[in-house]
Amino acid sequence: MKIAILGSGGREHAIADKISNSQKLKKLYCIPGNAGTEHIAENINLDISNFKELGKFVEEKKIDLIIVGPEKPLVEGVVDFLSRKGVKVFGPNKTCAQLEGSKIFTKKICKQYNIPTAKFGVFKSSKDAHKFLENAKKPIVIKADGLAAGKGVYICENTESAKMAVDEIFNGKFGIANQVLVEEFLEGEEMSYFVITDGKTFNKFNTAQDHKRVGEGDKGKNTGGMGAYSPSGLINKELDLKIIDKIVKPTFAAIKDIGESYKGFLYIGLMIKNNDPYLIEYNVRMGDPECQTILPLLDSDLLDIIVSCCENNLNSQEIRWKSKKSICIVLCANGYPEKYKKNVEISNLDKVTTSNNTFIYHAGTELINKKVYSIGGRVLNFVTISDNLKAARENLLKKINNLAWKDGFYRKDIGFKIIDK
Ligand code: AMP
Numbered sequence: 001m002k003i004a005i006l007g008s009g010g011r012e013h014a015i016a017d018k019i020s021n022s023q024k025l026k027k028l029y030c031i032p033g034n035a036g037t038e039h040i041a042e043n044i045n046l047d048i049s050n051f052k053e054l055g056k057f058v059e060e061k062k063i064d065l066i067i068v069g070p071e072k073p074l075v076e077g078v079v080d081f082l083s084r085k086g087v088k089v090f091g092p093n094k095t096c097a098q099l100e101g102s103k104i105f106t107k108k109i110c111k112q113y114n115i116p117t118a119k120f121g122v123f124k125s126s127k128d129a130h131k132f133l134e135n136a137k138k139p140i141v142i143k144a145d146g147l148a149a150g151k152g153v154y155i156c157e158n159t160e161s162a163k164m165a166v167d168e169i170f171n172g173k174f175g176i177a178n179q180v181l182v183e184e185f186l187e188g189e190e191m192s193y194f195v196i197t198d199g200k201t202f203n204k205f206n207t208a209q210d211h212k213r214v215g216e217g218d219k220g221k222n223t224g225g226m227g228a229y230s231p232s233g234l235i236n237k238e239l240d241l242k243i244i245d246k247i248v249k250p251t252f253a254a255i256k257d258i259g260e261s262y263k264g265f266l267y268i269g270l271m272i273k274n275n276d277p278y279l280i281e282y283n284v285r286m287g288d289p290e291c292q293t294i295l296p297l298l299d300s301d302l303l304d305i306i307v308s309c310c311e312n313n314l315n316s317q318e319i320r321w322k323s324k325k326s327i328c329i330v331l332c333a334n335g336y337p338e339k340y341k342k343n344v345e346i347s348n349l350d351k352v353t354t355s356n357n358t359f360i361y362h363a364g365t366e367l368i369n370k371k372v373y374s375i376g377g378r379v380l381n382f383v384t385i386s387d388n389l390k391a392a393r394e395n396l397l398k399k400i401n402n403l404a405w406k407d408g409f410y411r412k413d414i415g416f417k418i419i420d421k
């Protein structure tokens, strides 16, 4: 098969790496890819928001299957556009992608189908929201409706900061806004739960926990994710059943009821309290860095699974997992998630060894004249699978130390909730 993967992050490198081991693969393209995918695929420098150009490429190269990594093209309808060209596309269509593209769309489904989630209100004006906030319990959560690259959520300790958040959203910080979501603050521990579906049946696709804050001890600014481990320490049989029965099944029922069928990965962001799950958010794709942590544990052929989803026969596939644990540490450019330098060379990469159990997935990197340069905030993902997470983390920290990239930083405490307790 000729396959193209859309995206340029660690998630897409991890997917490309798995796919590159498949018997069915004839040619792999990554659009645009990164310095890591360059070794296992042909990188194509196209803008993935430009559907017309993508369509031309797909036709010219006679691509059989496109795998969409990030949420933005999904929410903008890349699946609908490319499917019309008769090519297999793995990912949800534009309507289904609203599960991530509109937080209010998802909240309304939760309400209608009795899915456990934070209590909420939708306000159409700053004035109404302010009035409600005067007497509401704090902390309180204010959210922009649409995609905001992980920045549209404010956890507010007092009325004043909550009002400011509402004003920022209505003033267009995340694009034109005519409504704002106000949510009850949920206590508990977060966990990411994944499923894969062809629209008829779904399969679990493991669990993970990520560390979104930039600083050790989960302190400081929010980021795309500084590291992750899989499986989550929270998951157990009873919780698993509750997630499936109270959240996953009613959501797919809601999608069916609007006459749609969801194809692809679904990332279920949960708050767990007293072994009960509450939906925080949906993402219509794999997580990053959760994907880098989960895929090395997969013991089945990823391409077979994805193709079966596109052909509506996922139930023919067995999805097996290695009985190991996995941990990922993200090496970031100094300054991230604020301002950071770009185009800094990363030498020594060839001196850091990888193996069947240890992987380096690139994110914001580019290969220029055979040298690797950083071009993003999150630069490299160091991943290892092992029976022992503590030893695994030490091994990764040694490798990052060997790389000795003075322009980068990383968290040394990934997985602390289960490793250091
Ligand atoms: P989201 O973009 O919806 O995932 O929100 C980003 C982060 O904000 C989540 O990962 C949570 O840590 C936090 N968060 C969002 N909604 C709530 C809530 N209702 N209660 C507590 N924390 C929340």
Ligand code: GLY
Pocket: 210, 224, 225, 283, 286, 287, 288, 289, 290
């Ligand atoms: N790691 C969080 C996300 O992918 O959205």
